[in-house]
Amino acid sequence: MARYPxxxxxxxxxxxxxxxxxxxxxxxxxxxxxxxxxxxDEAETGDGGLPLNANTDSNVPVISNTNxxxxxxxxxxxxxxxxxxxxxxxxxxxxxxxxxxEAAKLIKEAETLLSTTPAKIIEARDKLNxxxxxxxxFEQRKFVKSKLSQLSExxxxxxxxxxxxxxxxxxxxxPLEMLSIIGERYNVPYEALMMVxxxxxxxxxxxxxxxxxxxxxxxxxxYRSTFTMDIYLQNTFVRSFVVGLGLPGQETxxxxxxxxxxxxxxxPPWYDEVNNRTYFPEDPDYPLGSRWIGxxxxxxxxxxxxxxAIHGTKEPNQLGTxxxxxxxxLENGDAILVYNLxxxxxxxxxxxx
Numbered sequence: 001m002a003r004y005p006x007x008x009x010x011x012x013x014x015x016x017x018x019x020x021x022x023x024x025x026x027x028x029x030x031x032x033x034x035x036x037x038x039x040x041d042e043a044e045t046g047d048g049g050l051p052l053n054a055n056t057d058s059n060v061p062v063i064s065n066t067n068x069x070x071x072x073x074x075x076x077x078x079x080x081x082x083x084x085x086x087x088x089x090x091x092x093x094x095x096x097x098x099x100x101x102e103a104a105k106l107i108k109e110a111e112t113l114l115s116t117t118p119a120k121i122i123e124a125r126d127k128l129n130x131x132x133x134x135x136x137x138f139e140q141r142k143f144v145k146s147k148l149s150q151l152s153e154x155x156x157x158x159x160x161x162x163x164x165x166x167x168x169x170x171x172x173x174x175p176l177e178m179l180s181i182i183g184e185r186y187n188v189p190y191e192a193l194m195m196v197x198x199x200x201x202x203x204x205x206x207x208x209x210x211x212x213x214x215x216x217x218x219x220x221x222x223y224r225s226t227f228t229m230d231i232y233l234q235n236t237f238v239r240s241f242v243v244g245l246g247l248p249g250q251e252t253x254x255x256x257x258x259x260x261x262x263x264x265x266x267x268p269p270w271y272d273e274v275n276n277r278t279y280f281p282e283d284p285d286y287p288l289g290s291r292w293i294g295x296x297x298x299x300x301x302x303x304x305x306x307x308x309a310i311h312g313t314k315e316p317n318q319l320g321t322x323x324x325x326x327x328x329x330l331e332n333g334d335a336i337l338v339y340n341l342x343x344x345x346x347x348x349x350x351x352x353x
Contacts, residue, residue: 099137106131107144122165125151129236145230148237156238157196159212167215167233175207183343187216189264191340217346220310220338222328224252224353227320229310229328231341241338244319244329252326253308255300257349259342263294263309289313290332291339295349302351310342310349311335 110127113120125148132144155162161170171182179202183190190202197211205211214233221230224245231238246252267281270288279286289312297305310328312335313319319331328351330338341347 097135097137099140100134103131103134103136103140103144107140110147121151121155122162125155125236132237145237145240149239152238156214156233159197161212167236169213169215170210171213173205173207173209173211177205177207178202179205182211182213186213187343187346188214188218189340189343192216195340217343218341219348219350220342221350221352222252224254224351229330229338231338238341241330241334242319244313244315244321244323246324246326247322250325251322252324252328252351253297253301253305254351254353255302256298257295257302257308257351258298259344259347259349260294260296261344263292263296264339264342264344265292265294266290268292285314287314289330289335291335293335293339293342298348310338 106127110124110131113124113127128144128148128151132141132148136144154160155165155168161168173182178190179193179199180190183193192214193199193211194202196214199205199211216233218238219232219234221232222228222243222245223230227243227245229241229243231241267286267288267290269281270279270286270292271277272279272287279288291310291312293310295302295308295310297303297308302308308326308328310330312332313329315323315329316331318324319329323329328349342349
């Protein structure tokens, strides 16, 4: 049998070892390329020292019993919207005075604008909102608020964006954008955008889609003497609600509050210190209703106060009365709407007599 020289076998073994080493080196280079990208720092971070693609939006409330799995995207810098400091404290609560001729003139002008074809919704809204800041009779104030509430169904809660409206605009969705991030840029909850655009599932949002956005934030003003809560978009009146307030000796503190950063919750468990009991949503006597909006005291008697909130109720018969331990109660449907409008930290709640 013929035999290969020993030298040839040794050469083949050497070449095989060299090929093996080259294969190992190539595999190592490929592995390093995919798992340790060259030219980047080990931790590329944005605000707060977290990765840029981390979901750091602590202001978007968790929706109970709902699985919303939106794809992670890069955090977008908040949109710079010119906002005036809200001057809701200058709006009178509605004293019963003689009819105001100047307010009557604005009301008449607004009605004329609404009678044209097409109706001039935004101009009429703005004139009525100016009139609302004037001293006027109870009937005048009642009419103005009623008319503004009706108009809000069109310019705010409808899908139409009216020309020359500085409070609403059309927005084209960018690739991979989440509705929650868009809402954060405009200082409104994503639930508000879902509501005005008739979006049932935020995951259905598509790049290139035009949606209506709202230039927030919304604010609220609560009048203890009339048990009412007025909602404003910036300084424009939107709607009124009947509320329940604190019992005598446990009155709802006056002053300025803001919605707490992590204060928006859907039917959270609640511990009652008086009865030493924890209530859960499934309990038949669960007292918090549909929503909880935690508040932080910022000024006046409210300053430094905690544990107060706007929430729903299981006792709607107590709305319009002093029946709570200091919280602001709403009918459950109204609580959901207010929850959908107020934005953590940015939305203020004024409580006055």
